[in-house]
Amino acid sequence: MGKIFITGIGPGSREHMSIRACEVIENSDIIVGYTTYIKILEKSFKLKDVFVSGMRKETDRCREALNLALSGKTVALVSSGDSGIYGMAGLMLQIVEENGSDIEVEVIPGITSSSASAALLGAPIMHDYASISLSDLLTEHDLINRRIEAAASADFVICIYNPKSRTRVAGLAEARDIILKHRSGSTPVGIVKDAMRDGESAVITDLDNMLNHEIDMTTTIIVGNSETFVSRGKMITPRGYGL
Amino acid sequence: MGKIFITGIGPGSREHMSIRACEVIENSDIIVGYTTYIKILEKSFKLKDVFVSGMRKETDRCREALNLALSGKTVALVSSGDSGIYGMAGLMLQIVEENGSDIEVEVIPGITSSSASAALLGAPIMHDYASISLSDLLTEHDLINRRIEAAASADFVICIYNPKSRTRVAGLAEARDIILKHRSGSTPVGIVKDAMRDGESAVITDLDNMLNHEIDMTTTIIVGNSETFVSRGKMITPRGYGL
Incomplete structure (x- = not known):
C-alpha cells in the first residue's frame, strides 16, 4: 500500500x-x-x-x-x-x-505565512496573537467579524489571511472599522505580499492608512497590539523585558 | 562589520x-x-x-x-x-x-510549536486560532485570562504555550475553567510535549480530562473549537468543505 x-x-x-x-x-x-x-x-x-x-x-x-x-x-x-x-x-x-x-x-x-511575513517586518508577533482568515467561502461572515471583535478587544496581535479577493472587498474595511473601536489609528500594520518568494513586498503602515495600499488574496496583514511600535523600518511588539 | x-x-x-x-x-x-x-x-x-x-x-x-x-x-x-x-x-x-x-x-x-504539535495530532488548527502564553513572568495575569475569555467566546481554536512551570500551576486550571464557560467538556484537547524531538509525546483528550495528564513548560496544548472532532486517533477541525 x-x-x-x-x-x-x-x-x-x-x-x-x-x-x-x-x-x-x-x-x-x-x-x-x-x-x-x-x-x-x-x-x-x-x-x-x-x-x-x-x-x-x-x-x-x-x-x-x-x-x-x-x-x-x-x-x-x-x-x-x-x-x-x-x-x-x-x-x-x-x-x-x-x-x-x-x-x-x-x-x-x-x-506558515504569518511567520514568514513577521520575519520580513521585524518582530511584530512576539506576543499573543490571533490568526483570522477573511475568506467567507467556508465561514459565516458574522463569525469572522465576531472573531475580529474578540481579538481586537483583548489586545491580541492580529494576523489576517486572505484579506481580499477579486469579488470580496468589503470584509477588510469592516474588519478595520471593528479594530479601530479598540485601537488607535496609529497602530502599526504590516502588509506583506508573496513573502519569501518572487514578487515579495513588505510595507509598514498604520490602521488609518492601511487601505491605501495594494492588498489581495496572497497578502498577509499583521495588525500590532497596543504596544507595537515602529523603529527604523522594523515593526516590533515588545514582550515586557523592561529594557 | x-x-x-x-x-x-x-x-x-x-x-x-x-x-x-x-x-x-x-x-x-x-x-x-x-x-x-x-x-x-x-x-x-x-x-x-x-x-x-x-x-x-x-x-x-x-x-x-x-x-x-x-x-x-x-x-x-x-x-x-x-x-x-x-x-x-x-x-x-x-x-x-x-x-x-x-x-x-x-x-x-x-x-513554531503549534505547527509541529498540530501535525502530530492530525489537523486541529485548520481554522482561525488564538495563540496564548500562560507565562505571567512578562504579562499581567488578568490580561492572560482576558485573552483566554475572548478566544473561547469567539470559538477560536486555542494554542496554549508555556502552560505550567514548577512554580506556576494555577493558571492552567483557571484557563480551563474560563474555556468551559463557552465550550463543552467533551471538546477535544491535544497535549504535546517535546514535539519532534527526543522524548516526544502526543495525547488527545478533552477539556474534562485534560488536567489528568502530565503538562509542563515544554508542553503545547491545543484546544479545539466547537466543531473539532476526534476520529481514529486524529484531532480534526473541519473547515466547512461540506463533505
Missing part, C-alpha cells in the same frame, strides 16, 4: 522549506497540488510526476491523492505555508476517514 | 529546520543561545563556537550577540520554534535599537 504525506512547502522558495519536506517532495512518486504551488515547486525540484488542479478543487485533489495512494503510490499532497493552518491536512484526513481507509498519512509541518 | 541572524531552529531536530536556518547555523562564526537549544543543535551540527547562558538571561544573550557582531563576527542568535513567536527576535531588535547601532540583522523564520 502507498502512503500520503501532507506537506507544507512554506512560503515557496526551497530555502525556507524544511529538510524533511524537501526529502518528501524529492522521493514521492507523485505530487498533488494547486497549480500555482506546483509551478513554484518546479522551479526548485525535478518532480517525478504531478497531479494539478485549480482553485476550489480541494476535495478532488484529496480524493485523487487517496486513490493514488491506494494504488500503491507514495503521494505528497502539498499546500503553501503549513499544511495544518488553512491548508489541506484537515480535508485530506476527513476524506481518508470517509473512505474508511487505513492508508498511512503523515503531516509534515511548514513555515 | 559583522551581522546578526536571528534564527528559529524549529522543534529541534535538523529535519524540521529550514535549509536557510541550517546554512546560517553552519556558516556563522558563533552561535548564541539558551543552554538547552545549544545542546539540541550540537546533536546535528558541528558548531564553530558558542555562547551559552541559562533561563531568564535573554537580555544578556542579546547584548553579547550585538557585541560579537560589532567586533566583526557573523552571529546566529537561536531560539526554538520560530524566533518571531515568543522567541528572541523582538528583544534583539530592541537592543540593537537601544544601542543606536546600524548592524545588519536578519530574521529567519522557523516552524
Whole structure:
C-alpha cells in the first residue's frame, strides 16, 4: 500500500522549506497540488510526476491523492505555508476517514505565512496573537467579524489571511472599522505580499492608512497590539523585558 | 562589520529546520543561545563556537550577540520554534535599537510549536486560532485570562504555550475553567510535549480530562473549537468543505 504525506512547502522558495519536506517532495512518486504551488515547486525540484488542479478543487485533489495512494503510490499532497493552518491536512484526513481507509498519512509541518511575513517586518508577533482568515467561502461572515471583535478587544496581535479577493472587498474595511473601536489609528500594520518568494513586498503602515495600499488574496496583514511600535523600518511588539 | 541572524531552529531536530536556518547555523562564526537549544543543535551540527547562558538571561544573550557582531563576527542568535513567536527576535531588535547601532540583522523564520504539535495530532488548527502564553513572568495575569475569555467566546481554536512551570500551576486550571464557560467538556484537547524531538509525546483528550495528564513548560496544548472532532486517533477541525 502507498502512503500520503501532507506537506507544507512554506512560503515557496526551497530555502525556507524544511529538510524533511524537501526529502518528501524529492522521493514521492507523485505530487498533488494547486497549480500555482506546483509551478513554484518546479522551479526548485525535478518532480517525478504531478497531479494539478485549480482553485476550489480541494476535495478532488484529496480524493485523487487517496486513490493514488491506494494504488500503491507514495503521494505528497502539498499546500503553501503549513499544511495544518488553512491548508489541506484537515480535508485530506476527513476524506481518508470517509473512505474508511487505513492508508498511512503523515503531516509534515511548514513555515506558515504569518511567520514568514513577521520575519520580513521585524518582530511584530512576539506576543499573543490571533490568526483570522477573511475568506467567507467556508465561514459565516458574522463569525469572522465576531472573531475580529474578540481579538481586537483583548489586545491580541492580529494576523489576517486572505484579506481580499477579486469579488470580496468589503470584509477588510469592516474588519478595520471593528479594530479601530479598540485601537488607535496609529497602530502599526504590516502588509506583506508573496513573502519569501518572487514578487515579495513588505510595507509598514498604520490602521488609518492601511487601505491605501495594494492588498489581495496572497497578502498577509499583521495588525500590532497596543504596544507595537515602529523603529527604523522594523515593526516590533515588545514582550515586557523592561529594557 | 559583522551581522546578526536571528534564527528559529524549529522543534529541534535538523529535519524540521529550514535549509536557510541550517546554512546560517553552519556558516556563522558563533552561535548564541539558551543552554538547552545549544545542546539540541550540537546533536546535528558541528558548531564553530558558542555562547551559552541559562533561563531568564535573554537580555544578556542579546547584548553579547550585538557585541560579537560589532567586533566583526557573523552571529546566529537561536531560539526554538520560530524566533518571531515568543522567541528572541523582538528583544534583539530592541537592543540593537537601544544601542543606536546600524548592524545588519536578519530574521529567519522557523516552524513554531503549534505547527509541529498540530501535525502530530492530525489537523486541529485548520481554522482561525488564538495563540496564548500562560507565562505571567512578562504579562499581567488578568490580561492572560482576558485573552483566554475572548478566544473561547469567539470559538477560536486555542494554542496554549508555556502552560505550567514548577512554580506556576494555577493558571492552567483557571484557563480551563474560563474555556468551559463557552465550550463543552467533551471538546477535544491535544497535549504535546517535546514535539519532534527526543522524548516526544502526543495525547488527545478533552477539556474534562485534560488536567489528568502530565503538562509542563515544554508542553503545547491545543484546544479545539466547537466543531473539532476526534476520529481514529486524529484531532480534526473541519473547515466547512461540506463533505
